Amino acid sequence: MSSPSSVDEQRFRKLLSRNVSLPLGVGVLSAVFFVSLITYLLSVIQWVEHTDRVINNANEAVKLTVDLETGMRGYLLSGDEHFLDPYEIAKPRIEVALNTLLELTADNPVQTDRLRRLQALQVEWANYAQSMIDLQRSSGDYRGAVKAGRGKRLTDEIRKQFEDVIETEQVLRATRNEDVRRTTIWSITLYLIFIVGISGLLAYIGRRDLLNLSTNYSANLAAQLASAERLEKQAWLRNGQTQLAEQVLGQLTLNLLGRNILQFCAQYLGTAVAALYVREEHGGLKRVATYGFSREQEELNQTIYSGEGIVGQVAEQARLIRLDAVPGDYFKVSSGLGAGLPHSVLVVPTSDDDRVNGVIELGFLRPLSERDIELLELIAGNIGTSIEAARYRQRLQEVLAETQQLNEELQVQQEELKTANEELEEQSRILKESQAHLETQQVELEQTNEQLAEQRDAMDKKNTELNQAQIQLEERAEELQRSSKYKSEFLANMSHELRTPLNSSLILAKLLAENPQQNLSAEQVKFAESIYSAGNDLLNLINDILDISKVEAGKLEVIAENTRVDRLVDGLRSMFEPLAADKKLAFSVEVQPDAPGLLFTDRQRLEQVIKNLLSNAIKFTEHGAVSLTITAQPNDHIAFSVKDSGIGIAADQQESIFEAFRQADGTTNRKYGGTGLGLSISRDLATLLGGSISVDSVPGQGSTFTLVLPRQYHEFGETPAAPLTFHPTPVTPAPVAVAVPVASAIPAVIPRFADDRDKAPFATRCILVVEDEPNFARILYDLAHELGYMCLVAHGADEGYDLAREFVPDAILLDMRLPDHSG
Known part of the structure; x- marks a missing residue:
């Protein structure tokens, strides 16, 4: 007769075999089912993606046809070749797009026929468009051809064909989506019914057998449970010691070591908040690491004195303290969802060689168990040893750094001593040679003294002559200064006289270039445009020379008036936003809240300086951004800062760029153009307005030019007026002209002009x-x-x-x- 244990074992094996083999078979069937279903879904998804590609390519082709028609119409209306840019770009791309659509719809004869019809229509439209463009270029009657309506009929037919292609693909995609939805629902429903039936049968039979076996195993399980708990506790303690050892391995600093220890406590013990304190030389405790602290909590109680609070008592008594009833004003645990008190707190001392060198404070949101305390008592010594090792490494690194510094200083001193020894040897040799010469020179000196007495008398005579020569040089310097002033006045007058005939030439060249009579050839019109462009460049140069000449000659007038900063900003923004957009640059103007709203200065000269700085910033920036920022400055001043992300200026060239006819380097002139007078004039105008211009630049990263001006202009030697107060509707005073002496001229008698x-x-x-x-x-x-x-x-x-x-x-x-x- 079989024993009960043998019978139970046979029944258990039978139950185990059935409960393993049957789910395994069901799992294999499920895997086959889901692989088949997923394969089917992937196939349908690929066809849906194929349909989406066809629709997207068709939409892109429609956009290209719109670009073709827009570019052609823009050119026909304006005659500007730039409007043909989208036309020329879209022309080759539409052909590629149609060929791609043909390849994608090769399996659909209906779509293929439509696309071939589209290709023929597109070729016909392209021929029509080219004929219209040719008529515009040859000044033919393209309007009559447009009014005939052929282009509109072709465009409408092309759009209809594209709409049919897209609509067919959308219908096909909807059909496929409906098929896959229906197939998936039915497949999963049948599979669930099958699984529920098998699971119910297996559960019923398994429950019946397990109830019979459970009684026999209850006693054995109860006995094994106590043993398993003991083994689990020991394994948990050993695993904790092992994981902590991994966290403290390596050459870690004290802060990093503390963070690793607290992260281990949070992950292994589930602490919500934690802190690590290390004992310093004076006996106090310094917090070196935290876990779960907020920014405000981080700033509180970073140092604890000996015996202060629970942490200080733990360090002083070298014993663990456990708090299960946390007081209401204790440290709070906070997160993004709320805040509350910890359930339990455990404060553990760490030691090295029976000497307390730190304290760990842990806060839990759960009750403490005995194994938590046992683990912390086991690892406290390891943590103390790791802290001492980290402190030793830190002191060792400090000593090593000092040693390296002393070694470097010693090497420098050795080099200096070596050089000094060589110099001493050289000086000793020279002294020996000099001693021999001194004896000879002593005799010569006696003879020389007699000659010097004679030369002294001659020197007195020469000194008198030099004084007279100095007086003559001062007179010549004054004459040179007057000559320079006359030169500047002459240059200013000549610049003005040159502008008058040049303006005449510019106006005539502009009239010729516009060709209102249509009696000039295209080449003659081009010559006139070249004359106008070159004359404009020459006029800009003459204007710059006129401005700098006026400054040098002292003839530039400053007309100070109330200037509103917001109107000044609006004018600059409307002027430079199109220029920046043309170069695809980001442009911004920012007025800081503390910036004054009203200035008393020469608005024309202020705008001239800022416009020059912004023009330079846009000219020398290929990509990136240009910005103007207006801020208040101390002593009732205002700053206009122009920042760019352009080529930048080297430090050794940041002063020379303010000199006339100078730029950052020689190649810049050829690449970016300009005369190099703009910054020189801007600096002189800034000085004339009582301010200054500074530059801060790094090559390759951009530049920042800052114009600083007084909020209220006053002449040199004039006492500044009271600060201006900005009102919504200020009363604008009459402009104050700073009069500079102007050479008087006798007007010539000019005959009266026969006007209207x-x-x-x-x-x-x-x-x-x-x-x-x-x-x-x-x-x-x-x-x-x-x-x-x-x-x-x-x-x-x-x-x-x-x-x-x-x-x-x-x-x-x-x-x-x-x-x-x-x-």
Whole structure:
């Protein structure tokens, strides 16, 4: 007769075999089912993705057709070749897009036929578009061809075909999605029914057999449970010691060691908050690592004195303290969801060679167990040893650094001593040679003393002559200064005189380039445009020379007036945003909240300086951003900072760029253009306005030019007025002109110009031209008539004032250098 244990074992093996083999078979069937289902779904997904690719490519082709039509229409309307850029880009890409669609729809004959029809229509439209472009280029009657409607019919047919292609693909995608949804639902439903049935049968039979076996195993399990708990506790303790040993391995600093220990406690013991304190030389405790602290908690109680608080008592008594009833004002555990008190707190001392060298404070959100305390008592000694090793390594590194520094200093001193010894040997040799010469020179000196007495008398005579020569040099320096001033005045006058005929040439070249009579050839128009472009460059150079000459000659006037910062900013933004967008640069203007809203300065000169800095920033920046920032400065000043991400300026060239005709280097002139006068003029204007310009730049990273000005301008030697107060509707005072002496001139007698003053009252708008040069006045008079204006001409400021008061013209063209007054 079989024993009960043998019977139970046979029944258990039978139960085990059934409960393993049956789920295994079901698992294999499930795997086959899911592999088949996933394979089917992947196949359908690939076809859906194929359909999406067809739709996306079709939409891209539609966009390209729109770009083709937009580019052609833009060119036909404007005649500007730049409008053909999207047309030329989209032309080859539309052919590639249609070929790609043909390859993707090769399995669908209906779609293939539509796409071949689209290719034919696209070729026909391209021929039509090219004919329209050719007509525009040859100034033909393209409008009549457009009105015929052929292009619109082709475009409508192309769009309809594209819509049919996209609609067919969308229907196909919806059909496939519906099929896969229905198949998946039915497959999973049948599979679930099958699994539920098998699982229910297996559960019923298994429960019946397990209930019979459970009684027999209860006694054995109860006995094994106590043994397993003991083994688990020992394994848990050993595993904790092993993991801690891994965390403290390596050459770790004291802070990193502390973080690793606290992270181990958090992961292995489940602590919510923790802190590690290390004893210092004076006996106090310093917190070196934390876990779960907020920023405010990190800043509190970083140092604990001997015997202070629970941590200090643990260090002093060298014993563990456990808190299960935490007081209400104790340290709180906080997170993003809330805050609360820890359930239990454990404070453990760490030691090395029976000497307490640190304390670990741990907060738990659960009750403490005996194995928690047992583990901490086991690892406290290991932690203390690791702390002492880290402190020893830290002291060793400090001593090593000091040793290396002393070694370097010793090497330097040895080199210096070696050099000094060589110099001493050389000096000893020279002294020996000198001693031999001294004896010879002593005899010569006696003879020389006699000669020196004679030369002394001669030197007295020469000193008198030198004093007279110095007086003559001072007189010549004054003459040179006057000559330089005359030169600057002459240069300023000549720059002005050059501008008058140059302006005439520019206006005539512009009229020729516009070719209103259509009697010039394309080449002649191109020549006129070249003359106009070169004349503009020359005019800019003359303007720069005129400005710098005025500054050098002391003839530049400062007209100070109230200037609103917001209006100044709006004008600069509207001027430079299109320039930055043309170069694909980000452009921003920022007025800081502390910046003043009102300035009392020369707005024209201020705008000239800032415009020059912004123009340079955009010119020398290939990619990135350009910004203007306005901030308040101490002592009632304001700063305008222009920052770019351009080529940058080397440190040794940051002063030379402010010199006339100088830029960062020679190649910059050729690459970026310019005369090199802009920054020189800007610096002089900033100085004239009572401010300064500084630069901060790193090559390859960009530059920042900062213009600092006083908020209220005052002349040199003038006591500054009270600070300005910005109001929403300020009363603008009359502009204050800083008068600079101007050389007087005797106006020449100029015959009266036969203008339109006798035709008043005027039937059209009227322009007043104040110009003392007759030929240029005649050109402006003719240009005004050509533009449909009546024109009055005055050859002096007084006459212009009288005409302006009598006729009240709609606009005035004013020469800045008139024979009787300054413009």
